[in-house]
Amino acid sequence: MNIIQVTDYKEMSQKAAEVIIHKVKQGNRMNLGLATGGTPKGLYEAMIEDHQKNGTSYQHVTTFNLDEYIGLKEQDPNSYYYYMADSLFNHIDIPKFQTYLPNGLADDYNHECEHYDRLIKALGGIDLQVLGIGQNGHIGFNEPGTPFQSSTHIVTLEESTREANARYFNTLDDVPTHAITMGISSIMNSKEILLLVSGEEKADAMQKLLHGEISEDFPASVLKRHSHVTIIADQKALSGVLVSL
Numbered sequence: 567m568n569i570i571q572v573t574d575y576k577e578m579s580q581k582a583a584e585v586i587i588h589k590v591k592q593g594n595r596m597n598l599g600l601a602t603g604g605t606p607k608g609l610y611e612a613m614i615e616d617h618q619k620n621g622t623s624y625q626h627v628t629t630f631n632l633d634e635y636i637g638l639k640e641q642d643p644n645s646y647y648y649y650m651a652d653s654l655f656n657h658i659d660i661p662k663f664q665t666y667l668p669n670g671l672a673d674d675y676n677h678e679c680e681h682y683d684r685l686i687k688a689l690g691g692i693d694l695q696v697l698g699i700g701q702n703g704h705i706g707f708n709e710p711g712t713p714f715q716s717s718t719h720i721v722t723l724e725e726s727t728r729e730a731n732a733r734y735f736n737t738l739d740d741v742p743t744h745a746i747t748m749g750i751s752s753i754m755n756s757k758e759i760l761l762l763v764s765g766e767e768k769a770d771a772m773q774k775l776l777h778g779e780i781s782e783d784f785p786a787s788v789l790k791r792h793s794h795v796t797i798i799a800d801q802k803a804l805s806g807v808l809v810s811l
């Protein structure tokens with residue numbers, strides 16, 4: 567894993583945007599995997615700013631999001647559908663029909679999971695997947711204990727994950743209990759992975775990722791088996807590991 571150390575959240579976001587924009591500017595058709603949560607917000611702001619200033623076009627880009635809550639309508643401000651439209655898609659020139667998220671309101675969830683994986687495969691697989699990491703090591707919504715060979719599936723969210731995400735909802739009770747997420751094998755099939763980590767609340771997770779063993783108890787540890795992972799992490803996230811880097 568290649569680690570890029572940066573000072574703070576702003577620099578992490580800027581660096582991540584540079585990596586993505588560089589690839590997008592090459593102009594080849596591209597499948598970009600995207601994440602939600604607090605971590606990539608600054609990245610999306612930097613992409614929008616660049617689009618407005620430099621006109622970088624996303625007409626040839628298709629996006630696949632990692633996950634979606636079960637049961638939230640598209641127009642619910644806490645749905646990841648809404649988050650992506652509001653944080654990125656509405657502000658760049660990507661055609662709407664080229665932006666995919668798992669459907670958290672599907673009639674048949676098993677079918678939706680299979681369909682999502684098939685779609686990604688049919689369109690050529692993910693070229694570059696952006697990831698954040700949960701404090702418990704989750705990637706996407708793959709909680710500890712998720713089999714490494716999992717494909718897109720339905721998960722029961724851990725209490726700690728619901729609590730971490732409760733900041734966006736009125737009350738903890740409003741945070742959905744289930745989500746649909748790309749599986750670990752779906753993520754590992756990406757040709758390249760860009761993991762963004764910022765803040766001291768992620769320092770433990772960084773320490774486990776870099777120095778712990780590869781185990782399903784810590785989902786992100788699987789990334790050590792991928793041949794093309796870049797981590798962009800800020801000083802606070804690296805505070806527990808700086809000495810040994």
Ligand SMILES: O=P(O)(O)OC[C@H]1O[C@](O)(CO)[C@@H](O)[C@@H]1O
Binds near residue numbers: 604605633699705
């Ligand atoms: O970026 P945050 O808000 O710390 O969340 C960490 C991860 O947890 C999730 O919110 C759950 O999937 C991801 O979207 C994110 O990458």
